[in-house]
Amino acid sequence: MARTVLLHEIAHARSGDKGNRSNIGLIANDPKYYSILLDQVTADKVKQHFCGICEGPVERFELPNLHALNFVLHDALDGGGTISLRTDAQGKTYSAALLRMKVEIP
Amino acid sequence: MPGTHLIRIANAQGFWGDSLEAPLEQIRRGPIDYLTLDYLAEVTMSILQKQRSRNPSAGYARDFIDMLQRGAREIIDREIKVVANAGGVNPEACCGAAAEVFKSAGLGTRVKIAAVIGDDILPRLDALLDQGIAMQNLDTGEPISSIRSRIQSANVYLGALPIAEALAKGAQIVVTGRCADAALSLGPTIHEFGWSMLDWNKLAAGMVAGHVIECGAQCTGGNCQSDWESIPDFANIGYPIIEAEPDGSFVITKHADTGGRVSAPGIIEQLLYEIGDPHSYVTPDVVVDFTSIQLAQAGPDRVRFWQIKGRPPTDSYKVSISYSAGYKAVGSLVYGWPDAYKKAKAADQIFRTRLDRLGLEFESVHTEFVGANALHGESLSGEPRAELPEVMFRVGVRGQDKASVERFTRELAPLALNGPPVVTYLTGGRPKVEEMVAYWPALVPKSMVKPEIRLWEI
Numbered sequence: 001m002a003r004t005v006l007l008h009e010i011a012h013a014r015s016g017d018k019g020n021r022s023n024i025g026l027i028a029n030d031p032k033y034y035s036i037l038l039d040q041v042t043a044d045k046v047k048q049h050f051c052g053i054c055e056g057p058v059e060r061f062e063l064p065n066l067h068a069l070n071f072v073l074h075d076a077l078d079g080g081g082t083i084s085l086r087t088d089a090q091g092k093t094y095s096a097a098l099l100r101m102k103v104e105i106p
Numbered sequence: 107m108p109g110t111h112l113i114r115i116a117n118a119q120g121f122w123g124d125s126l127e128a129p130l131e132q133i134r135r136g137p138i139d140y141l142t143l144d145y146l147a148e149v150t151m152s153i154l155q156k157q158r159s160r161n162p163s164a165g166y167a168r169d170f171i172d173m174l175q176r177g178a179r180e181i182i183d184r185e186i187k188v189v190a191n192a193g194g195v196n197p198e199a200c201c202g203a204a205a206e207v208f209k210s211a212g213l214g215t216r217v218k219i220a221a222v223i224g225d226d227i228l229p230r231l232d233a234l235l236d237q238g239i240a241m242q243n244l245d246t247g248e249p250i251s252s253i254r255s256r257i258q259s260a261n262v263y264l265g266a267l268p269i270a271e272a273l274a275k276g277a278q279i280v281v282t283g284r285c286a287d288a289a290l291s292l293g294p295t296i297h298e299f300g301w302s303m304l305d306w307n308k309l310a311a312g313m314v315a316g317h318v319i320e321c322g323a324q325c326t327g328g329n330c331q332s333d334w335e336s337i338p339d340f341a342n343i344g345y346p347i348i349e350a351e352p353d354g355s356f357v358i359t360k361h362a363d364t365g366g367r368v369s370a371p372g373i374i375e376q377l378l379y380e381i382g383d384p385h386s387y388v389t390p391d392v393v394v395d396f397t398s399i400q401l402a403q404a405g406p407d408r409v410r411f412w413q414i415k416g417r418p419p420t421d422s423y424k425v426s427i428s429y430s431a432g433y434k435a436v437g438s439l440v441y442g443w444p445d446a447y448k449k450a451k452a453a454d455q456i457f458r459t460r461l462d463r464l465g466l467e468f469e470s471v472h473t474e475f476v477g478a479n480a481l482h483g484e485s486l487s488g489e490p491r492a493e494l495p496e497v498m499f500r501v502g503v504r505g506q507d508k509a510s511v512e513r514f515t516r517e518l519a520p521l522a523l524n525g526p527p528v529v530t531y532l533t534g535g536r537p538k539v540e541e542m543v544a545y546w547p548a549l550v551p552k553s554m555v556k557p558e559i560r561l562w563e564i
Contacts, residue, residue, distance in 0.1 A: 012331040012375065013331060014331065014375035016380035017380065018380055018382070019545060019547060020245070021245075021382075023378070023379075023380060023381060023382065025374070025375060025377070025378020025379065025381070027332075027374050027375065027378070052484065052485060053483050061383055062397075063384050064397070065397055065398070065399055066374050066378075066396075068374060068378060070382075072382055078470070078472070079470075079544070080544060081148075081149075082149055082542060082543050082545070083504065083542050085434060085436060085470060085503070085504060086480075087474055087476060087480045088480075088481050093481045093482065095331065097482040097483075097486055100482065100486050
């Protein structure tokens with residue numbers, strides 16, 4: 001029976017910055033979870049998830065060799081690391097923010 | 107004969123401000139052939155350019171010289187080669203200071219030092235623009251004319267070839283200005299193995315190896331979200347080492363008897379760090395396809411890589427231009443139980459009303475409630491609990507008008523006496539006005555940039 005869990009249970013992540021963009025690498029804890037990431041962690045869903053933080057589009061890239069996805073969040077750092085007034089000016093904790101997303105697992 | 111052996115390339119500095127002990131630990135705790143050190147964040151270049159404008163012999167990473175003072179004899183005795191981008195905007199002055207260190211340690215006759223220069227295009231910027239190199243913003247397409255008068259530094263990210271050439275000339279210490287971070291370790295493999303600059307797969311492998319280690323201990327367990335609590339002995343964390351082989355395959359490891367962990371999950375986190383499209387990771391020497399990377403755990407604290415694919419590079423270098431972008435200041439007050447969050451929110455309302463009345467000009471006023479929802483925002487963090495023991499009210503402003511930002515810094519402290527109760531004003535004092543430096547990424551044709559090598563024989 002399917003159950004709802006936080007992405008944190010089935011994946012780990014790391015995030016960083018380039019200018020006013022943040023990227024989040026999302027990695028399945030086990031290769032068997034990669035298809036769940038592919039199906040459920042879409043660019044649209046990530047855009048909604050970061051509502052109020054990411055003002056631009058979200059791109060998603062697939063790395064099946066590493067059972068991982070890479071998300072690029074545009075206009076997500078209040079102007080960029082040196083301009084931003086946010087505590088997390090470089091989006092270092094966005095990785096964990098993504099892991100708060102809910103997904104269904106079998 | 108080049109091309110037959112394995113070489114060990116260590117990283118001991120992921121940014122300027124990283125551990126002062128790591129370089130010495132990397133030298134002392136086991137065999138390495140190369141020590142690489144990355145000192146240059148984007149923000150660093152404009153700071154160094156300002157230092158150089160005040161003092162023509164400044165403008166490089168002084169930490170590098172302090173490191174050499176402590177490690178010079180062992181570097182010589184163990185025949186370790188050092189490659190560092192410590193040169194900042196003045197690699198020659200950095201080499202001069204390094205030469206002094208070896209001379210005063212009585213080691214001067216035994217070391218050759220090289221500077222890689224040519225990355226600093228600030229003095230030639232107008233000439234390049236006149237020649238029709240537009241340098242429009244790579245992200246936004248804006249013309250550079252909008253920031254021309256405010257530019258503070260302009261540096262090209264050079265590739266690995268000049269480093270390899272400096273090593274081929276016999277340099278034991280290679281000091282660069284701005285170059286691709288991973289070039290610091292790719293240069294040594296090109297030199298040691300005699301790799302052709304047309305052998306894209308090997309160059310791609312060297313670039314990936316460099317990318318993994320360029321942030322220091324962030325690939326040996328530091329900042330790792332995969333099972334972090336089980337990672338042993340952070341206090342004694344080992345920094346990374348590449349064991350590179352002539353065919354392009356390599357192992358990431360660390361010295362024995364150090365803390366941290368080299369694991370496949372941790373390494374994958376670092377592989378994805380600060381990348382864009384993984385099919386096309388553009389570097390000065392090669393375009394790398396990260397979807398080709400094969401890796402596996404190959405024993406404790408060892409991750410092996412193979413089969414990495416690359417393609418020819420583009421005909422442009424990336425240039426990072428920094429420019430003055432106005433002023434900012436950030437300050438904070440801490441509110442305590444009961445109703446800490448409510449009080450902090452009330453303080454924000456009061457504060458903003460006062461700012462409005464003063465008619466100050468800001469581009470942005472930004473409030474956070476640290477302890478309640480500052481990092482991930484309101485919608486992800488949920489409603490703050492009423493019993494939170496404390497909440498920090500943190501507020502920042504930015505704008506072009508320095509006087510407005512200065513006035514802002516005087517408005518926060520009074521809230522400690524004339525606003526909501528149970529409040530403490532942080533001991534850091536009044537917020538400081540900072541000049542903001544912003545970045546302008548652009549491209550410049552490779553044909554317009556000539557990297558050069560200067561050798562010092564002491």
